Amino acid sequence: xxxxxxxxxxxxxxxxxxxxxxxxxxxxxxxxxxxxxxxxxxxxxxxxxxxxxxxxxxxxxxxxxxxxxxxxxxxxxxxxxxxxxxxxxxxxxxxxxxxxxxxxxxxxxxxxxxxxxxxxxxxxxxxxxxxxxxxxxxxxxxxxxxxxxxxxxxxxxxxxxxxxxxxxxxxxxxxxxxxxxxxxxxxxxxxxxxxxxxxxxxxxxxxxxxxxxxxxxxxxxxxxxxxxxxxxxxxxxxxxxxxxxxxxxxxxxxxxxxxxxxxxxxxxxxxxxxxxxxxxxxxxxxxxxxxxxxxxxxxxxxxxxxxxxxxxxxxxxxxxxxxxxxxxxxxxxxxxxxxxxxxxxxxxxxxxxxxxxxxxxxxxxxxxxxxxxxxxxxxxxxxxxxxxxxxxxxxxxxxxxxxxxxxxxxxxxxxxxxxxxxxxxxxxxxxxxxxxxxxxxxxxxxxxxxxxxxxxxxxxxxxxxxx
Amino acid sequence: xxxxxxxxxxxxxxxxxxxxxxxxxxxxxxxxxxxxxxxxxxxxxxxxxxxxxxxxxxxxxxxxxxxxxxxxxxxxxxxxxxxxxxxxxxxxxxxxxxxxxxxxxxxxxxxxxxxxxxxxxxxxxxxxxxxxxxxxxxxxxxxxxxxxxxxxxxxxxxxxxxxxxxxxxxxxxxxxxxxxxxxxxxxxxxxxxxxxxxxxxxxxxxxxxxxxxxxxxxxxxxxxxxxxxxxxxxxxxxxxxxxxxxxxxxxxxxxxxxxxxxxxxxxxxxxxxxxxxxxxxxxxxxxxxxxxxxxxxxxxxxxxxxxxxxxxxxxxxxxxxxxxxxxxxxxxxxxxxxxxxxxxxxxxxxxxxxxxxxxxxxxxxxxxxxxxxxxxxxxxxxxxxxxxxxxxxxxxxxxxxxxxxxxxxxxxxxxxxxxxxxxxxxxxxxxxxxxxxxxxxxxxxxxxxxxxxxxxxxxxxxxxxxx
Numbered sequence: 027x028x029x030x031x032x033x034x035x036x037x038x039x040x041x042x043x044x045x046x047x048x049x050x051x052x053x054x055x056x057x058x059x060x061x062x063x064x065x066x067x068x069x070x071x072x073x074x075x076x077x078x079x080x081x082x083x084x085x086x087x088x089x090x091x092x093x094x095x096x097x098x099x100x101x102x103x104x105x106x107x108x109x110x111x112x113x114x115x116x117x118x119x120x121x122x123x124x125x126x127x128x129x130x131x132x133x134x135x136x137x138x139x140x141x142x143x144x145x146x147x148x149x150x151x152x153x154x155x156x157x158x159x160x161x162x163x164x165x166x167x168x169x170x171x172x173x174x175x176x177x178x179x180x181x182x183x184x185x186x187x188x189x190x191x192x193x194x195x196x197x198x199x200x201x202x203x204x205x206x207x208x209x210x211x212x213x214x215x216x217x218x219x220x221x222x223x224x225x226x227x228x229x230x231x232x233x234x235x236x237x238x239x240x241x242x243x244x245x246x247x248x249x250x251x252x253x254x255x256x257x258x259x260x261x262x263x264x265x266x267x268x269x270x271x272x273x274x275x276x277x278x279x280x281x282x283x284x285x286x287x288x289x290x291x292x293x294x295x296x297x298x299x300x301x302x303x304x305x306x307x308x309x310x311x312x313x314x315x316x317x318x319x320x321x322x323x324x325x326x327x328x329x330x331x332x333x334x335x336x337x338x339x340x341x342x343x344x345x346x347x348x349x350x351x352x353x354x355x356x357x358x359x360x361x362x363x364x365x366x367x368x369x370x371x372x373x374x375x376x377x378x379x380x381x382x383x384x385x386x387x388x389x390x391x392x393x394x395x396x397x398x399x400x401x402x403x404x405x406x407x408x409x410x411x412x413x414x415x416x417x418x419x420x421x422x423x424x425x426x427x428x429x430x431x432x433x434x435x436x437x438x439x440x441x442x443x444x445x446x447x448x449x450x451x452x453x454x455x456x457x458x459x460x461x462x463x464x465x466x467x468x469x470x471x472x473x474x475x476x477x478x479x480x481x482x483x484x485x486x487x488x489x490x491x492x493x
Numbered sequence: 494x495x496x497x498x499x500x501x502x503x504x505x506x507x508x509x510x511x512x513x514x515x516x517x518x519x520x521x522x523x524x525x526x527x528x529x530x531x532x533x534x535x536x537x538x539x540x541x542x543x544x545x546x547x548x549x550x551x552x553x554x555x556x557x558x559x560x561x562x563x564x565x566x567x568x569x570x571x572x573x574x575x576x577x578x579x580x581x582x583x584x585x586x587x588x589x590x591x592x593x594x595x596x597x598x599x600x601x602x603x604x605x606x607x608x609x610x611x612x613x614x615x616x617x618x619x620x621x622x623x624x625x626x627x628x629x630x631x632x633x634x635x636x637x638x639x640x641x642x643x644x645x646x647x648x649x650x651x652x653x654x655x656x657x658x659x660x661x662x663x664x665x666x667x668x669x670x671x672x673x674x675x676x677x678x679x680x681x682x683x684x685x686x687x688x689x690x691x692x693x694x695x696x697x698x699x700x701x702x703x704x705x706x707x708x709x710x711x712x713x714x715x716x717x718x719x720x721x722x723x724x725x726x727x728x729x730x731x732x733x734x735x736x737x738x739x740x741x742x743x744x745x746x747x748x749x750x751x752x753x754x755x756x757x758x759x760x761x762x763x764x765x766x767x768x769x770x771x772x773x774x775x776x777x778x779x780x781x782x783x784x785x786x787x788x789x790x791x792x793x794x795x796x797x798x799x800x801x802x803x804x805x806x807x808x809x810x811x812x813x814x815x816x817x818x819x820x821x822x823x824x825x826x827x828x829x830x831x832x833x834x835x836x837x838x839x840x841x842x843x844x845x846x847x848x849x850x851x852x853x854x855x856x857x858x859x860x861x862x863x864x865x866x867x868x869x870x871x872x873x874x875x876x877x878x879x880x881x882x883x884x885x886x887x888x889x890x891x892x893x894x895x896x897x898x899x900x901x902x903x904x905x906x907x908x909x910x911x912x913x914x915x916x917x918x919x920x921x922x923x924x925x926x927x928x929x930x931x932x933x934x935x936x937x938x939x940x941x942x943x944x945x946x947x948x949x950x951x952x953x954x955x956x957x958x959x960x
Contacts, residue, residue: 137739138846138877160743182688193686195695196663209935217844219660219878219916221649221699222931223958224940228662228695232688249742272604275716276627278785318745321788377684379605410605411686449686464689468676472947473691479946480939491690 032119036076036099045079045121048089053080053127064122067109068169068373069456075102075122082127084202084210084241090123091239092208094485102487103239105177106148108169110373111454113181113234117489123239125176131155132242139247140199140216145176145240149183152245161247164191167450176240182232184450186283189408190316191248193450195231202242203230206481216244229476234452235487237480251316254282255326255345258353259338260307264288265384266337267309271407272381273332274313279325284408285312285357288387291364291404298363301356304340311338311407312357314350360404367400368417372429374436378445380410389439390414397432399425411449437463453491461491499586503543503566512546512588515556520547520594531589534576535636535840536923542569542589549594551669551677551708557590558706559675561952569954570706572644573615575636577840578921580648580701584956590706592643598622599709606714607666607683612643612707616650619712628714631658634917643707649699651917653750656875657783658715660917662698669709670697673948683711696943701919702954704947718783721749722793722812725820726805727774731755732851733804734776738874739848740799741780746792751875752779752824755854758831758871765830768823771807778805778874779824781817827871834867835884839896843903845912847877856906857881864899866892878916904930920958928958 035041046054055061055078065074076099081087094101100120107114116122125146133142136159143152149170153163166185167173173183179201184193200214203226214220214227230238261267267286274281287295287310296303303310311333315325330343344350364371378386387403394401394416405412416432418425437447437460446464453461462470474492478484502508513521522528522545532541543566548554561568567587574581583589592613600609603626610619616637620630633652634640640650646668651660667681670693681687681694697705728734734753741748754762754777763770770777778800782792797810811817831838845853854870861868861883872879883899885892904914904927913931920928929937941959945951 135846135848137848139739139742140846182692184686184688188686192663195692196659205935205939209938211935211939212933213936215913216846216911217878217913217916218876219651219655219844219873220913221651221915221917221919222913223920223928223936224704224943225649225662225695225699226936226939228692228698229943231695232692237691249745249747252745272606275606278716278719280716318788318791320791321785324785324787377686379602379607379683381602381604406686409685411684444683446682446684446687446689448688449684450688452688453690461690466679468672468678469680469690469693471676472672472678472693475946476691476696476943479942 034076034099034119035097036120038097041093041097041099042077044093045077045090049079049081049086064104064107064124067107067112067114069110069112071112073115073117075116076119078122078124080124080127084204087123087204087239087241088208088210090121091204091206091485094121095207095483098483100488101485103235105145105174105180106169106172108172109177109181109454110451111456113452113454113490114177115455117455125174128241134159136161138216140244141247142242142244143175144242145174147175149173149175149178156247157250160250162250163197163245163247165194165197175243179231179240179243180233180235181452184411186285186406189284189406190280190282195228197246198227198231198243199246200244201227201230201240203238203240205238206486218246232452234454234490236477236490237486253319253322254314254316254350255322255343256312256314256350256353257326257329257333257341257343258310258312259333259341260304261309261311261337263308264387267311268380268383268407270311270332270336273336274329277328277332279315279328281313281329281408282316283312283314284406286310286404286407287356287360288403290402291360294363294402295356295359299359303356310356312353364402364415364417368419370418370420370426372416372433374414374433375411375449375451376414376436376440376445376447377409377411377449378440378443380407382443382445383407383410383412386412386439386443390436393432393435397428399429399432410445434460455489458491458493501543501566501586502564503587505564508560508564508566509544511560512544512557516546516548516553531571531574531591534574534579534581536577536579538579540582540584542583543586545589545591547591547594551671554590554671554706554708555675555677557588558671558673558952561588562674562950565950567955568952570702572612572641572647573636573639575639576644576648576921577918578923580919580921580957581644582922584922592641595708601626603628605683607711608714609709609711610642611709612641614642616640616642616645623714624717627717629717630664630712630714632661632664642710646698646707646710647700647702648919651878653752653873656751656873657747657749662695664713665694665698665710666713667711668694668697668707670705670707672705673953681711685713699919701921701957703944703957704953720786720789721781721783721817722789722810723779723781723817723820724793724796724800724808724810725777725779726800726808727771728776728778728804730775731854734778735847735850735874737778737799737803740803741796744795744799746782746795748780748796748875749783750779750781751873753777753871753874754823754827755870757869758827761830761869762823762826766826770823777823779820831869831882831884835886837885837887837893839883839900841881841900841903842878842916842918843881843907843912843914844876844878844916845907845910847874849910849912850874850877850879853879853906853910857903860899860902864895866896866899877912901927922956925958925960
């Protein structure tokens with residue numbers, strides 16, 4: 027992997043001329059200042075592409091892909107550019123295909139509960155559009171206001187609601203995909219039961235833009251829940267807080283979201299914003315339920331009872347939408363609150379079986395002490411997906427090195443506890459050096475065989491997932 | 494594809510000797526009467542294997558696969574042998590690997606809501622085992638008493654409950670798989686959020702035993718719903734009945750199951766069993782809801798109101814478990830009731846967007862008349878997955894040919910209505926001649942490339958899916 031701007035055949039004048047013919051000269055960017063916004067994602071490391079192409083149709087993308095195979099330059103597709111693993115970043119140079127202009131919702135079908143959309147629609151815009159029809163698209167990655175649906179699918183995005191509703195792949199019924207060799211294929215369809223051939227729809231979900239470029243998606247929708255309720259509580263220990271999680275299920279409640287904040291998270295938000303939280307608390311739980319008005323009330327009461335019996339204190343149960351928003355302010359305050367602990371945040375998203383979360387966090391705290399790095403843990407207790415944030419100064423070489431060592435140690439712990447190294451962010455180039463900690467050689471070999479079978483020239487998003 | 498018993502290198506004495514070394518002589522069957530039970534599935538066409546091997550471990554299966562690649566004979570894995578597309582049938586001869594002895598549930602984890610199982614456990618046994626712990630495995634293919642979990646995963650089995658709970662693939666967290674070339678790989682894990690590498694777990698689900706042999710599965714479980722309620726109603730027309738389906742959702746009820754019977758189905762069960770149904774009815778709906786006791790009562794009332802407002806009559810709402818079972822007797826009576834219409838049942842399971850079901854059934858009735866073949870339609874109105882059963886006499890060549898033509902015409906209609914040719918049964922060898930009606934050339938080419946990449950010698954389950 028090279029840093030900085032790389033030159034490939036994509037920069038050849040005849041190649042650029044043909045690209046301009048395909049999509050129109052006004053939709054090809056080559057000036058350094060114009061391509062700069064397409065050089066990075068949320069990891070904030072810059073790899074400027076040689077050209078950015080902004081097509082509007084699958085046919086245009088297919089033509090670009092055929093040209094790329096002819097002249098052997100890399101192509102990387104990009105959605106909202108808000109990923110945390112570098113999936114949309116052209117680490118080996120070449121062309122970035124921006125999907126910004128493919129931003130139309132093509133159909134919202136109320137009777138059959140699906141939406142057909144282009145890839146460049148933001149998650150938020152899609153959710154708003156379907157909610158107007160009483161429908162609900164549950165996946166809600168934290169970046170939903172800026173992330174594109176195409177990127178959500180390519181990364182199999184998760185979010186808070188996955189405790190009840192699952193992740194993006196559970197909602198993708200069908201795709202139109204431009205293959206790495208430039209054909210347009212349709213996978214799946216508009217029906218929720220479909221066993222015709224291998225599940226290419228599922229394979230493309232989470233393939234990180236390495237097996238095809240998504241040009242249209244058909245997504246399953248649910249009826250919009252009538253109401254939500256939230257319960258917040260603090261606990262003396264993380265173990266007590268996490269022990270509540272299976273008890274909700276035993277009481278036959280499946281919360282939409284079960285978010286947890288660890289000791290350092292609580293202190294950070296309290297120091298910065300003075301919410302009135304107990305600064306000595308070991309954990310804070312935020313539990314949301316949804317459903318019919320009558321049911322959510324009952325479910326919220328059960329949640330309250332479970333957390334009280336489980337050692338929760340300062341328990342708050344919101345009765346109105348406004349009160350509910352206030353309870354969640356603590357969670358929203360986290361990212362800004364921890365910024366003062368360093369200019370660089372190693373934002374990892376390991377996942378373990380949910381009963382192992384207390385052990386994970388205990389071990390991560392030890393790792394923080396061992397490598398002298400401030401660490402904040404929070405995330406999705408309902409599915410064991412914890413965001414581990416090691417904070418340090420970007421210009422302090424030694425601190426950066428210690429933080430990287432802490433990250434590797436954390437991954438080892440997650441795997442040892444029966445989990446894995448990423449629940450939401452994906453591998454990209456950022457976690458590629460660690461993939462063999464999570465997968466055995468036979469599994470990686472099978473993935474590489476599939477990649478080579480579909481992309482024999484290695485055109486699509488090189489430098490990712492495998493090293 | 495050849496019929497009858499085929500001879501390959503699998504029958505060579507040295508090969509059989511090595512197979513006996515691997516699994517023990519007592520676990521290798523070669524006598525005609527011993528292999529006969531492994532020659533067919535529910536399609537009831539016989540393709541006897543040269544040998545049946547009954548291993549107990551992934552290592553034994555891996556050794557068989559390496560031998561098969563060395564000597565180039567076909568291997569076909571088999572679960573309960575109750576499929577409807579011939580997926581477990583060795584059409585090109587070779588060895589059948591029976592998973593009957595791999596029938597242990599390895600772990601039921603209540604706190605983390607998963608079960609780890611060997612592939613040879615029946616769906617029913619697994620459901621019973623987890624329900625003892627208050628947990629719930631929703632997928633319920635009709636053959637659940639005899640189908641194996643391994644087969645369910647290989648075929649991505651559906652069932653009645655999929656209207657609310659989805660299909661098998663939504664519950665598979667991780668797999669241990671023997672690859673076609675004889676390695677053991679682990680995909681996914683024990684966590685519900687996992688974006689490390691391509692989703693091989695999803696790819697294996699529904700791959701019909703062509704990409705690997707499942708030797709262990711980790712399945713996600715839900716809390717067991719407290720109660721269910723059922724509402725039954727007849728309608729003058731199929732259009733009226735199906736128009737209720739999106740209305741349940743609009744009333745914010747997501748039924749577990751929405752089963753529909755068409756005119757001929759109603760007449761068949763009424764003639765045979767005299768349930769007291771209106772023999773002139775155009776459709777019958779069975780709608781089940783589940784959840785907390787208080788909630789199901791309310792939900793069932795909403796369902797009743799929706800069907801009454803939608804033209805439903807003879808509406809029954811069961812208040813007890815016994816009453817509920819009685820309402821479902823009509824559905825259970827269907828298969829025996831239609832047997833008198835022919836010794837051969839072409840049992841197809843097309844799927845269309847659910848709003849198109851009335852049109853599908855109308856067109857299928859026309860096809861029945863055109864090809865002079867009695868046809869019964871019933872199935873899952875909630876997800877548009879309709880079982881179209883053309884009945885004829887197995888010994889009547891002309892009638893058989895007309896029925897086959899009717900099947901092809903039905904597939905064409907399903908695709909034209911925005912659906913596809915199989916929602917649950919898969920392709921196998923039975924529907925392989927039709928797959929190009931449902932998938933475009935680029936999509937089929939991608940599937941073949943994946944198959945070839947993972948199984949370069951074409952060892953695993955040849956003669957399936959593609960022709």
